[in-house]
Amino acid sequence: MRSAWTASNSAAEILRERRLRTISVAERNASATPFAMVVVRECAHMPEGSGRPLGRTLIRGGSLFDGTGTKAHPADLLIESDRIVEIAPSGVFDGRAVASTIDARGMTVLPGLIDAHIHVGREPDHDGRLYLDAGVTSARDTGGVLDNLRALRARALAGEWIGPRLRICGPLIDGAPTVWPAAMSFIVGEEGDGRNAVDQLAGKVDQIKIYSGVGPELVREIVARARDYGIPTTGDLAATRASEAIDAGIAGLEHASVAYADIVPVELQVSMRIFHEQSPAIWRRERNKGQAATDPSGPDARRLARQLADSGAWFDPTLVVLERLASLADPAVIEAPEVALATPAAQKMWAERVAGRKSAWTEADYATAHRAFEVELAFVGEAIAAGATILVGSDAPNPFVVPGWSLHRELELLVRAGLTPLQALTRATSGNATALGIAHMVGTLRPGKLADVLIVEGDPFADIRATRNVRHVLQGGVVRHSAVAVPARA
Numbered sequence: 001m002r003s004a005w006t007a008s009n010s011a012a013e014i015l016r017e018r019r020l021r022t023i024s025v026a027e028r029n030a031s032a033t034p035f036a037m038v039v040v041r042e043c044a045h046m047p048e049g050s051g052r053p054l055g056r057t058l059i060r061g062g063s064l065f066d067g068t069g070t071k072a073h074p075a076d077l078l079i080e081s082d083r084i085v086e087i088a089p090s091g092v093f094d095g096r097a098v099a100s101t102i103d104a105r106g107m108t109v110l111p112g113l114i115d116a117h118i119h120v121g122r123e124p125d126h127d128g129r130l131y132l133d134a135g136v137t138s139a140r141d142t143g144g145v146l147d148n149l150r151a152l153r154a155r156a157l158a159g160e161w162i163g164p165r166l167r168i169c170g171p172l173i174d175g176a177p178t179v180w181p182a183a184m185s186f187i188v189g190e191e192g193d194g195r196n197a198v199d200q201l202a203g204k205v206d207q208i209k210i211y212s213g214v215g216p217e218l219v220r221e222i223v224a225r226a227r228d229y230g231i232p233t234t235g236d237l238a239a240t241r242a243s244e245a246i247d248a249g250i251a252g253l254e255h256a257s258v259a260y261a262d263i264v265p266v267e268l269q270v271s272m273r274i275f276h277e278q279s280p281a282i283w284r285r286e287r288n289k290g291q292a293a294t295d296p297s298g299p300d301a302r303r304l305a306r307q308l309a310d311s312g313a314w315f316d317p318t319l320v321v322l323e324r325l326a327s328l329a330d331p332a333v334i335e336a337p338e339v340a341l342a343t344p345a346a347q348k349m350w351a352e353r354v355a356g357r358k359s360a361w362t363e364a365d366y367a368t369a370h371r372a373f374e375v376e377l378a379f380v381g382e383a384i385a386a387g388a389t390i391l392v393g394s395d396a397p398n399p400f401v402v403p404g405w406s407l408h409r410e411l412e413l414l415v416r417a418g419l420t421p422l423q424a425l426t427r428a429t430s431g432n433a434t435a436l437g438i439a440h441m442v443g444t445l446r447p448g449k450l451a452d453v454l455i456v457e458g459d460p461f462a463d464i465r466a467t468r469n470v471r472h473v474l475q476g477g478v479v480r481h482s483a484v485a486v487p488a489r490a
């Protein structure tokens with residue numbers, strides 16, 4: 001058996017030994033968490049990473065959450081090849097001939113989690129494994145180099161890339177000057193550019209992502225053209241207000257921060273010009289000041305929350321990346337155990353962000369950033385209370401947003417914002433599957449669906465942090481598991 005890990009960390013060595021070992025990281029987290037250890041477990045009867053389904057498999061004795069929003073209940077699950085074939089009350093399948101049995105007593109059986117917002121990083125082979133280890137079996141890439149993404153999907157189809165099932169947006173449609181490299185941006189500026197961009201991308205992407213530099217007229221043009229093709233659009237916007245994009249018929253909005261131009265008083269808003277002409281750190285510092293002083297339950301915020309709910313637009317708050325970017329001096333963030341799972345190159349880049357931030361921010365700026373994040377979190381609470389359609393996305397691999405594991409933090413933050421654990425897990429499974437256009441295959445545990453299954457120890461409906469206690473992950477009936485539990489913060 002080959003190790004699932006390419007990073008040189010202690011977990012890798014222990015996996016190769018094919019033995020159960022427990023690595024305590026209690027020194028780092030003793031008071032912060034009930035899951036203060038990293039457990040690495042290998043199951044001798046289940047070949048991990050062989051790429052072949054297990055044959056007829058029984059998942060027995062667990063509490064089953066089928067992803068539809070109904071409560072978990074004791075049930076057994078029968079898998080044949082890559083599909084779920086039957087679900088029945090506990091014990092009904094006992095005595096049937098099966099090739100393997102997964103003992104799920106004391107565990108919760110869920111659909112594989114779906115991350116609605118990732119960017120495939122520079123080391124997709126490493127990161128693909130991280131997503132699966134964390135139980136994330138599908139994801140939407142919300143902006144990247146189109147040729148790379150299509151090549152990766154081809155490798156996945158050929159069985160050469162192990163990672164989440166990918167839905168892709170391809171390049172960001174952006175205005176000039178762009179925030180990201182030219183290869184991952186499609187620049188529009190004049191009337192007709194939006195239609196042209198959509199024409200170029202149609203047939204090559206699953207959704208279209210509109211980025212911060214695009215103004216309202218071009219947003220309307222892009223959304224209308226994409227609708228002609230039946231392609232959903234989503235936006236991380238700054239030059240267009242969220243309310244204007246919803247009026248234009250945009251299908252979704254990314255990041256709680258997209259509410260900024262609608263809810264922060266105009267006299268407190270800062271321009272993207274600071275980002276381009278000074279630095280991202282200074283822009284964020286100045287932006288936080290106005291946001292920290294904003295009432296997240298004021299009339300403007302309530303109006304936007306209501307509009308989100310009434311329109312049915314997806315709202316993908318990605319609170320975890322906003323929390324991370326607000327907390328780049330906080331040891332709980334920059335020394336979180338899962339950070340060690342990221343590639344050395346990613347860790348180096350993230351450390352540089354911490355250093356860059358320190359050179360531009362004072363202690364008071366960090367405190368303001370925390371308050372600004374709390375405003376974003378509270379606005380998400382308003383949107384939830386209004387009935388908005390929440391998606392669950394992480395924005396990995398932004399600084400300290402570790403592929404896969406950060407989605408567990410997103411679930412925790414959404415519960416803090418106001419979702420129940422049952423709602424949060426429904427959104428991260430069937431809800432995300434619907435938004436990504438893959439609900440016919442995954443997102444629920446139902447006969448006929450692909451066997452994308454996450455099995456965790458404990459009851460995440462009592463404590464959402466239990467989703468981190470990953471014990472088994474199946475993707476299309478193939479075991480993709482290495483049972484690494486990464487502790488939660490309190």
Ligand SMILES: [Zn+2]
Pocket residue numbers: 117118119142143395
């Ligand atoms: Zn993103």
